[in-house]
Amino acid sequence: MTIWYTWMDAGNNSSEVAENYGVITKNGQPKQVYAASRTMSTTLDGYRFTERVTGSLPQDVYLYKFLKGTKAAYVLWKTTANPDTVAVPLASGTWTKVDTFGNRTSVNSTGTIQSPVSTLPVYFVPAE
Numbered sequence: 001m002t003i004w005y006t007w008m009d010a011g012n013n014s015s016e017v018a019e020n021y022g023v024i025t026k027n028g029q030p031k032q033v034y035a036a037s038r039t040m041s042t043t044l045d046g047y048r049f050t051e052r053v054t055g056s057l058p059q060d061v062y063l064y065k066f067l068k069g070t071k072a073a074y075v076l077w078k079t080t081a082n083p084d085t086v087a088v089p090l091a092s093g094t095w096t097k098v099d100t101f102g103n104r105t106s107v108n109s110t111g112t113i114q115s116p117v118s119t120l121p122v123y124f125v126p127a128e
Contacts (some may be wrong), residue, residue, distance in 0.1 A: 039102040077121040094127040
């Protein structure tokens with residue numbers, strides 16, 4: 001569930017934090033959070049959360065598993081600012097990796113893949 005505090009910025013003063021909580025600017029231009037929210041909602045459309053996958057992942061790294069029927073999708077991110085690379089357990093085959101802003105790349109898994117991880121979530125969905 002996602003809750004937006006406000007849809008549009010309340011003002012144009014960039015030094016006034018409370019005026020800049022919107023998903024779009026006062027002039028109606030989408031902000032990065034708009035693209036990130038769109039990516040999340042379209043990538044995970046029809047999926048439901050099932051579990052946090054832990055395994056050998058560091059404690060500050062999160063891998064959430066979602067299911068749509070028998071198809072699995074995963075979301076990977078970490079809570080600390082220092083970027084890292086982790087082994088992500090994915091079933092063998094071809095996956096589509098979707099970054100926070102909707103850019104897609106194809107990745108092949110032999111049971112795990114090495115993936116950079118940061119505070120920006122990335123998605124792994126079955127290749128179509």
